[in-house]
Amino acid sequence: MASVPNGLHYTKEHEWVMMEDNIATIGITDFAQESLGDVTYIQLPKEGETISKNDPFGVVESVKAVSDLYSPVSGRVVEVNQPLLNAPELVNQDPYTDGWMLKVEVKELSDIEDLMAAKEYKDYIEEQG
C-alpha cells in the first residue's frame, strides 16, 4: 500500500504539497513513483519562474512512462531541488523527503483549499485500483 503521510495536501494528479507560511514544497506521491517505475529524468522550471495553478510545470520520465507535472498552486519558484535533477532515483527512494521537487512562494493561500487531505487522497488512490 502506497504511503500517504498526514499533514500534506494532495492533488488528483498525485502531487503533494507541504505548506510552511506561504512557501509550498511540492513533490510527487509514493503512489505516483510506484506507478512510474524507476524514474530516469525530471524536468523542472528554473528558480525565479512563475507557475500557475493547474498548468503543467515539468515532466517526470521513467523507462516506460512519462507524466506531466501539474502545479497545485500559483506563485514564484524560489528553490529547485538540484541534487534531484542529477539523481532522479531519489524520487523513487524518498518521494516525500529527499525527493522533493520545488518550493514555490504562493500568492493566494486559498489555492490549496480544493486539494485533498491524506484520508481523501488515500480513498482516491484506492478507487484507482
Place this chain on the structure above:
Amino acid sequence: MPSLPLTPEEEKKAFQTIGVQSFDDLIATIPPKIRESARFQLDFGNEYNNLTSGLSEHELRDYFLKLSALNKTNPETLHFLGGGVYDNIIPAIVNQLALRGEFLTCYTPYQPEISQGTLQAIFEFQTLMCRITQMPLSNASMYDGPTSTAEAVLMAQRLSKSSNSVLLATNLSPEYRTVIRTFLSGHETQIGEVLFNSDGLIDLDHLSKLTQSLEPCALVVSYPNYFGSFEDLATIKKLLPSNCLLIVAVPDLSALSLFEPPGSFGADIVAGEAQQLGTPMLFGGPHVGFFTTKKEYLRQLPGRIVGETLDSRGDRCYTLTLSTREQHIRRDKATSNICTNQGLIALRTTIYLSFLGKLGFQKLGETNYSLFEYLKEQLSIRGISLKYNQASYYREGVFEVPHLEKRFQKCLSQNIVPGIPLRDKFGPAFENSLLVTVNPKHNRQQLDLLCEVLGS
C-alpha cells in the same frame, strides 16, 4: 503454396481443438453482407488479368525480368543524374552481410536481450553519423533526406516557445521543400522562402529581411545547395537571431568527406541523406535519412535511439532508449509519429562506411570532386560553362547549355541522360540550365563522351 503450410488434415485438427465445425464459424462476427462481397480481382494485364491461383517462382522470375527490362539502366545507358539521389559503387559484402536472415528477418529491437546484433550495428551507425557530421548526437536513422529535414523543422517548432514560422532556402531541393510543406500542412505555419542571388547562393539581405518580419524558429539551408555549391554558413549563422535554429540539410553526406561539416559553423541540426554510401538508387527508395544535433536537444530528438548500457552480468550491451519521447508511450504528446527507422538500410550504410574506412571515405570524395573538376574543364572548352561561378563545387553543378532541349534529345538518342533539366523546377530563367552530376562509376572516357555529345 510454399508459405502456407496448413494441410487439409491439419485444418480439421485445428477446428477440433478450437471447437468449431468450419472456417465460417470463426468469422461469424463479420456481418453477412460484408462477408458476401469480399472477393476481389487482381488484374495484371494480358494473360494475368484475373490472377487467382498465383504464379510459381519460375513464372515470377520471367515476369519481373521482363518488367525490369523495360527500364534502361547502366551500362546500357550512361547517366549524369543527381539532385539528391546518387549512383555509387557497392562492395559485394554489403549485400551479402545485410541480407543475412538474422538481419533481414528480425524486428525492431524492442527485446534487447535477443537483438544485440541490430542494436550494436545501430550504435555504430550513430557513431559514424556523429563523426562524419561532427555533431555530438545522432538518432538511429530516418526514412530519407526530405522527411528527416521535415522532422528537423518540426523539432525546431517544438523547441520554440514563441514562433512556429519557418524559413526555407529556395536553393534547397524542390523535393525537400515540398515534403517539408506537406508535413507542416496540419498546422498554421508561416513559411518564408529565402531567395537566392545571381551567384546561386542565399541572398543575405533577403534573409535579414525575412528573419525580421517573420521571427522564424528555424532556417533550412542546403549544404551543398541544389545547384551544387556551398553557402557561407558562418555568416548565415551570425545573421540569425539566437532563437532561430540553423537547420542544415545535407542531401549528399559523401560531400562531408572533403568539405568542412556544418557543425563547425554552428549548425543546430544537420539532417540529410546517406543513400549514396552503400545503397542503390532503387528509383528513389528505400534510402536512409540521418539526423544529428546538439546534446542539449536530446529530449526533443525524433525517431529511435540506441544507447549503451550494462547487463545483469556486468557486460556491455545495447538497448533502445529514451523511448518515452515516442508515440507508443506519449501518444498525442509524442515528439513525432515516427514508429520506425530504416534499419536495414542504416545497416548497409554502417557496413559500407566501415569497409570504405577513413582513407576510402576521403578517396571517395576526391574521386567525385576530381571527376567533376575534369568535366567542368572539358565542358567549358566546348562552350558550356557553369551558370554560377563558385569557388567550390563537390560533384554536381548547373551548366548553361545552348539549345538545351535539342541537345538533350540528342543525348537520349545515344542512351545518355546528361543531367536534370531545371526549367520545370526553377522557371524560365533556367530554360537552358542542366544539373550535371558525376559518380564514382564514371571514368574519363565516359566524361569525354558526354562532352562530345552535349557539346556539339
Place this chain on the structure above:
Amino acid sequence: MSTSNKAASGIALREDSIFERSASGRVGFELPQLSVPLKRPTTLGRKKAAELPEVSELQVVRHFTRLSSWNYAIDLGTFPLGSCTMKYNPRINEELAALPGFCDIHPEVPLEFCQGSLKLIYLLERALASIVGLDACTVQPAAGAVGEFTGLTLIRAFHEKHGGHRKYVLIPDSAHGTNPASCILAGYEAIPLKVGKDGFMTVELVEEAISKYGRDIAALMTTNPNTLGVFEQNISQIAELLHGIGAQLCMDGANMNAILGIAKPGDMGVDVMQYNLHKTFSTPHGGGGPGCGPVACRSHLAPFLPNPRVVERNGVYQIEHLPDSIGKVKGAFGNFGVMVRALAYIMNHGSSGLRRVSTNAVINANYLRARLQKHYRLGTNTPHFHECVLSDSKQIEENGVKTIQIAKALMDFGYHPPTVYFPLTVPGAMLIEPTETESLQELDELADAFLTIAKKIETKEETFEQSPIKTFVGKVDEVGAARKPVLSLDDRTL
C-alpha cells in the same frame, strides 16, 4: 524432458565495436584508380578527417556475421509478435528486388527510360485498391505511420475544399500509439473513445461522441480487426452515422492479414485506409525498416493524393500532377524496392492465395488461443481473428508473476516474446500473432513453451525474476541507459 525448450547453449562470439579493430593506415574497400587528375578543394576543405574504422574485408565480414548471430529472427524461430505480422519473408522476393533493372535506375530519368518502374507502381496501386474495394491508391508513404498521416491529411484537404476545417478525430483507446500522434501532426485533436470490455466500438459510443462534438468531427479512425484481434461488428452502422454528419471513416490497416478476401474495408464504409506492406505483404522488417505504408481511398478523396501520380495511357506509363494534391510525403515515388517485393508476393499468391493467407492466419491464431486459454486468462472473450490477447491476471493473482517475466522466460525457451503491455486497455496484455506461415507443429511447440512456463509458475517452481539467463546478454539495464545516455562511441569517455 523439456522438449518445449528450444534454447540450447553454444558458441556465440563476443565483439566490440568495429572501430576497435582499426589499425591506422589500413585500406579497406578499393575504389577504381582515378582516370582524371586528382584535385582537392581549395576552400572549405575538411580540416580533420572523419575517424572512420580502418579495417580489412575479413574483419568487416566477421564483425557483422558475429553481430548477426546475436539476433533472433523469423528465419530462426516463431515470432509471435502481435500487430506486427511477422510472417516468413520469401526469398524469391529478394532476388527480384535485386534485379539491376530495378536497382540501378534514378527516379529522374526521362519517362521512356523507366517504364518498368512506372508500370510496377501502377500495377501495385491498382491491386492494393482492388483488394480492399476502394478506388485509388498511393504507394508513396514510407511506413504505416506516414500512411496514417497521409490519410488524415487527405481528409483534411477534402473538408477544407468542401465546407471548412473540422477539429476532431475520434479514436478508440485501444488504438496503436501512432494513431493519436498522426492526428496531432495532421492538425487534429484526438478524442479517445472508451471501448467496452468486449473490446469493440458500439453504435451508442459513437452517437454519444457525435452528440457532443457534432460537425466538428472530421473523422473516426478505426483498426479492423482492432488491436485485440476482434472484428468491429458495428462498423457499417458507425460509418453511416459518420457520413451522416459529413465525417469520414479512416482505417488503420495494420491488421489486414486477418481479412484479405474475407472482408473488404470498402464494403464497411471505410473512406480511406493505410496498409503496411512490411506486415501483410511479407516485405522484411529488417530490424526496423524499410517499410511502405500505401494509402487506398475512395474517389472523392483521390484528387488530393500525393504527387506525382502514375497513369497509363495506351500502354504507356506517364506522370501526372494533381492540382489539389496534399503535396509529397516522401522523396521520389516512395520505397520502390519494398514495392517490388510486395508485388511479387501478391502475384505469387493470386487472389485465392491471398484469401488463404488470411484464413490460415485466423485458424492459426484461434488454434493457439485454444491451446493456451486454460492456463492464461484471455484479454477478451469475444471471437478474435489473426491475433489473440492474453493477460497475466491469473499469474499475478496466484503467484505475483507479471507479463514481463513471462515474456523474458519465453526467451530462455528460444522464442521472441509476444507484444507486451499493448493494447493498453488490457492490463498486462500479451498480444500473440502467429501468422499463417507457421505450421501446426511450430504452433504446438510454442504453445508447449507457454504452458511449461505457466506450469512452473503454478507449482511455484519458478518466478522467472532473473530471466532471461540463456540469452547472449543478461537482463539489460534500461534504467541506467536512460539515466546516463551513452549514444555514440565518443560518449563513452565522458
